Amino acid sequence: MGTTTATHSGEINYINEFKGLKSWFTSLDHKRIGLMYMISVMFFFLLGGLAALLLRLELLKPGGQFLTPDQYNQVLTYHGAIMVFMVIIPGIPAVLGNFFLPLHIGAKDVAFPRLNLASWYVFMFGALLAASTMFTSKIDTGWTFYTPYSIKTGTAVVTMVLAAFIMGMSSILTGLNFIVTVHKLRAPGMTMHRMPLFVWALYSTAILQVLATPVLGITLLLLVAERTLGVGIFDPALGGDPVLFQHFFWFYSHPAVYIMILPAMGVVSELITTFSKKTIFGYTAIAYSSLGIAGVSFFVWGHHMFVSGQSEIAGIVFSFITMLVGVPTAIKMFNWLATLYKGSISFQSPMLYAMGFMFLFAIGGVTGIMLAVLATDVHFHDTYFVVAHFHYVMVGGTLMALMGGFYYWFPKMFGKMYNESLARLTFIFIFVGFNVTFFPQFILGAMGMPRRYFDYIPAYQSLNAISTVGSWLIGTGFLLSLYVLVQGLRKGEKAPANPWGSKTLEWTVPSPPIHTNFEVDPIVKAGPYEYK
Amino acid sequence: MSTNNHASTSGHHFAHHFRDANHEFESAKQGIWLFMVTEILMFGGLFVAYTIFHNIYPEMFAEGAKQLDWRMGFFNTLVLIMSSLTMALGIYYLQVGQSKKAVRSLAITLVCGAIFMVVKYFEYTAKIHHGFLPGRFLDVHHVNPEHANLGLYFGFYFCMTGLHGIHVLLGMGLITWVMIRAMKGEFGPDYYTPVEGVGIFWHIVDLIWIFLFPLLYLVG
């Protein structure tokens, strides 16, 4: 425990109230735990990003450049596994969610602060265990660990799979904590229908985390059992079924796609209404469409398996249900557009990211419908079209929203303002770079270029070169963001309590907030977005 | 840190972000239930796989079940039911303020868990000794199975009872923990949240065995 010696800087807040590294590593404060997650996620994002740059550099020209095919498979696996399990899944919920969920609903902390800290340690243990395989026997299965290859390959699958299991536990603990927090810790007057939409999104995400992750847990344990005991459940030689592994895997991993995107949608709802200075259009529709997406996501996993050999009937059923995802998603899109209509829009950097999200997510969503159609998917499956599609959703969607949310809440988190023009410049680099990288991949995919391969035929050369150049632009954009962050922390002006004129509760307290969030327990008398 | 707890009138402490002790209890209990849902879904995955393959290869599963000694499973079922009863009574005695009896009930629960594991140990060693190993390790020459893929049944047997056994051991650890705290007099009618949580966990362990017994030992 640190000592209370923060008098030199005038006011006491959650950052300076306790001092020393130990006060951070033992902190039960949700805000500090959020920051600890932020630093971890940024570190893993750097690793995953470097892997991505390596892959694109290798694909600059046909033929081997500097990686062997085996090394390429390994870098590909680490890029996927790191980005999915250590960046995009924990990104928004564990960083921004941890920090702002209690502030949003007028609580002093999450329901189980100790569990919250524990989930960070569990996450770090799993993540470092996963990273350790890079120094022992690099795995080459891709992040999906499909059987039968994952049973046969000689690489460190067991370690990696156990690491994913452990990170899954951390994800469950976070989700469980958030659900109870939302149910039990709302301030007086904060009814469910007065919660900010970001909270609704986190709530829906938390439900997914609790309901889907255990099935991934047992799937991964069975994979370990398959490798060590040869139990035969996924082994056709004993009458087992490798496709059953894919069913179990995607029962989690499809909802996991929404674990990645729902919090992003929540952030965008906050940004759009704040920077339009207008009450959000269709609050109830947006709130319940989050739950709707969460619900539908459990019924559609088979669309990842159209060419896996699952039965035709199953494929047809999954194809039809998958289309339903478009409905709640479109509800959100149209409500955001309607919010913008006749609003007083100001294009500050968070808003730019929100607009970028809408543009890129629309492309990602519509190409998703193309892939949901069984007949077209058979053509597009395992081509770069799919790669482009999910990067438009996961990077264009989730990372854009994460960056937007980060620039939006930066003043509240650190009490400093950043350089706005540089921040806008980061958006331009990332947005342009992203499209330059991934749009050509739609065309490459339609031309039939298969994904996951280390080499390609010369016909695909020029578009691949464009794509690689785009990856450098994205890299520059993120490096610049890091600079904006550091510069803002060191030299930024002091942030006012409410720099954007937002209406949610976190902006009623000083920036940065005090340890217990609110000087006086708030009593809520109105909805979250009453601008006019 | 946020451990500046508040004392209620009865001397029990609750964390600063709750309104009162009951608020804390209700929140903790909801968290426990959510955790139990994850347990159900995790074991459920195994049951789903079991049901699917049992339906594809019913005769092979029947052959496997014949190799198990149902009396051991039956005995263990009764042991776990007893332990569930004493666990529930442990909480009951805390609620009515008889902590000596509560500690005794928890101790009996612990002993039941140990008996269960000892029986399990004898079952496992017998199976391994006779070559009934999971999957491709099944000792075909020794066992001489009627069905070529009998190993799949023993794959399920060892995975399901193994994961269940791990939960029994975890539960025994947790019961020891709350029992020691109960002996120190930390629990009473006002505060017994950890015992309540451990109890629900222990009942889940019992619940899963209730399904494992007929599915593995009888129907096969």
Next chain:
Amino acid sequence: MANTNSQHSGHGSSGHGGHHIIPFQIYIKVAAALIVLTFATVFFHWLHLGALAAPVAFLIAAVKAALVMLFFMGLKYDDKLNQVIFGCGFFFLLVLFGFSALDIWTRIKEISTL
């Protein structure tokens, strides 16, 4: 605590003031019922019901499970919300089973040689 405002929005968080104590007698009766049902499981197994054996065994197990959940775990006297939460687990398990079975019924059953 500064907040003594009784108008709190968290539903069910302060529904009943104290903890519900389930009577001693109920615990004993439930345990007795569980033991009887365990004997019933074995009894029906001896009858060799053939195709019905599995459903009957499963049904008895389900009744036993319900007894454990309702009384030992106290779900009968718990919050509605907690009941819904626990029910959710079983519902989504059914979803996992339903779709996996749909695929395998229309595929493996027709081609497996084992």
